[in-house]
Amino acid sequence: MAANSGTGYLCHQCAKAGGQDPFKKPTIPKKRTEKRNITTFEERRFPTLVSLCIQLITKHIDDVEALGDIGAMNVEAISKALSKNRGLTPQNAHLFYNPTNASLTLFDATNLPSPALETLVYHNANLVSLRLDFCGHLDDKAFTVFSTGLPSLTRLELLGPFLVRSPAWQAFFKSHPKLEGFLVTQSPRFDEACIKALIKNCRKVTDLRLKEIGKMSDVFLSEIKGLKLRYLDLADPTSSCSEKAMIALLRAVGKTVTHLDVSKHDLLTDGFLTKGLQAHAKKLDSLVLGHLPELTDEGVGAFFEGWKGSPPLLSLDMSRNDALAGAALKGAFKHSGRRLEVLNINGWKDVPEEDLMIIGHVGTELRKVDVGWCRAVDDFVVKAWLEGEELRGVVQGGCSRLEELKVWGCNRVTAACPRRKGLVIFGIESQASV
Template sequence: MSNNVRGPSSALTEFLRDAGITATTIARRAATRTREEQQQQQPEAGPSRPANTNRRRRSTRASGYASDELDEPENSAVPEDAMQVDEAASPTKKRKLTKAAEAKLKAQEKKKLGKKDGGDEDEEEDAYTAPSKSLWATSAGPKPPVGSFEKCAICEKQFTVTKYTMASSSGSGFLCHQCAKAGGVDPFKKPAVPKKRKAPVEKRNITKFEEKRFPTLVNICIQLITKHINDIEVLGDIGVLNVEAISKALSKNRGLTQDNVHLFYNTSNDSLTLFDATNLPSPALETLAYHNRNLTSLRLDFCGHLDDTAFNVFSTSLNVLERIELLGPFLIRPPAWKKFFTTHPNLEGFLVTQSPRFDIECVTTLVEHCPGIKDLRLKEIGKIDDAFLEQIQELGGLRHLDISDPSHSCSEDAIVSLLAAIGSGLSYLNVSKHSALTDAFLTDGLLAHTGNLAALTISYLPELTDAGVGAFFDEWASNGPLNILDASRNDVLGDLALEGILKHSGHKLMQLNINGWKDVGADALNIIGRLGVEMRKLDVGFCRALDDFVVKMWLEGEKKRGAQTGGCRALEELKVWGCNRVTSACPRKKGVVIQGIESQASR
């Protein structure tokens, strides 16, 4: 028996169709019975007619199907002889199902369609809505072969028969796809996939320990000003730090607009910082240059609307500008950059992030007209390559260099040559994501040509090795201890590298980031608590060996000969994201913010 049920047919209907019982055969038998009853009522009908009718009815019962009584109530009794099959007379016909067998068949069909036990037992309609094969069993005849031409029964237009062609409901022919859709039946509709119940997602509590303090009067005033910024006519003389604090507070909800930004403009300003210039169009940025002519330092974050027109105003109006920091100046083209460098020969700081149109001609102009550059940042510059570094070698007075996050890594030889030219004067260096750098960069570049570095960022350098980094710091005696070190996302670094770092710079380090050092051990982590007396910020995310006991040692120190020694006593911020062994029961300390504790208890 086939269980391949299609369309809105029930299991019983499909079973009867396989046995050869359709609406056509039922109608034919009903017509035959009516004709016999009419013959019985005629006067010439003999007494043998009822016997023949009974005999015909008995033969129908013997065949296994009573087509005249298919619609009788379910509670009616089924004669025993109805279950007897005359196999010799009809070997291909199958037995009529009992109620128990029919219920079992329905249960199997529901299970096949993904239905759960205990669902709606009275539902006989299938969730499958694709056209049933029974639609072809009409007076229109069999389905024409695919590729042949037919005339639509409704619009009478000729169309090509496909496997999706459907017969009309009146049985007068077949329908084109447009008329089939217009009739409310989509021949291309796919069967509905039963929805699977999603497993409940385990929720995690991310705990952040932070000391709650009462806000100062200055903080309350800043919050009040930020809330009513559009109602304030002038800020007055409140100091540069407070102005920056208000600008930073407004940037949290992007509340800085061209209507209230004039509150930060003043001809006496020598420094201006706008932490979110997203809502400032190009004309508002032009106004900035006109109303702040005495600026020597300018910082604009998210300045995506800064175009050539506004930047040319910067070139002509901000004549005494010495330092500019821009985040996201996507629209500035090389001619505008070169004009700015030409008009600002006294520029000392040029720090740009995300400028895809900044090319080698811009760097050449910068080096030629601004030889006094001390702070240079070319971060996330898509066109940076070895030719850029050859030009930068001419800037002998550099003390701050950031060439991180390039589209393609510069070669190791080019970076070593750059350090050979300018490395002795550098105090800050960031070469993150230059994936071509290996341990040779440390020994041939930093070890040989630097001696004044205080901050170093070497994150995302996959070719560095644990032993190579450890040996480098052991030998780097020519350079004093570092204050800031970011070596995050170097997953092969471990105990040797951390021990070398802490022996070289542990007692002077104020910021250390080893996020992603998954294999570093607890013993090496404990050294941070013994030597990191000046540590302010520490990021040890995804260090698997970190647990509550190591955190306790960092915060409280350890006992030696009855006295408490060590500990990161100056620690202010600790990040432990991804450290599953650190629980919500880890020790806390006043003044220390701990971020990223993951407790497995659900909310």
């Protein structure tokens, strides 16, 4: 090794004595990786006076003594704004309370403990509709107050009532025979005894959501058959219900259901589509079939082709079904394309470019589209959707009403993607380094 003085060389022993390792391999500098910058194109507008007032109120919510008569819509907007930073507390929650309230929505009740939820009931005794999101502190004691203190309640929507046990659910159903809407998400203690109590006592229920229910089983489906439902959401169970039980359920309630969500019931196959939906669902306008790995492209295409006698859908979500491709998309648009307003095919990675063009040709009523992870989507496809295509000198098609487009994972869509006033585009990967 060269000596530090710059003249001559050192043997191995002298190099070690000087604190240098002659056998040490030189380190290779790590290659710097570039981060991808995700771009969102959104039209910038001057804020309205109402939005400015809502921002001001939410910023100083702890100093506000009363909201006054500002209208239910604005109260809900303030509640939604507070939920962004979890600013709703027992101290400021009373601003939303009023004995004359018929409806109350709190979008984030994370910071409301059980006594605060009891106070909510005492100050809103005439509620007809109640929605509480992230109500993890709701326990049996507080829910018992719900049973006794809200006699007029006909619609209850809860997200995350983890602590409510089976006896409390049953007592609530017995005390509310006029219940018309019961929508609950993430309730691990909701069991077969609860669903039986619901069906026995609340025969007027038309809107039912049992989403992410850990104890969901075929017994639930056999009980639900006794209701005349309009809205049905059974998505994301811990274990899938059987296809046979699901078909039997649709045979009983399919004539009246307008919204159906059976996502992640991974035992469902193409047979459920033909023997269940095609045969018995005649009024659906919103359908969610996400994450069903047994569905095939040809089977879904054939289902839509043969779904005669049913009106076109307004909303279709078949996301996270990576086996679906062109046949399914063409079948869906042949059946519902001219009326469809919301489309989600996130994860359909193998849809060919020529089949994607049908979205712009037929979907003239589309408002929201999610084509995330569809590999063939690029700037030219988006341009054809927005502007239509010129055929024989005449521009045809085009999604002129499109308000929201999601292209997450579509790395062929660049920052040069065409844009339009009134349209928000989410997820463009500009490949720019940060």
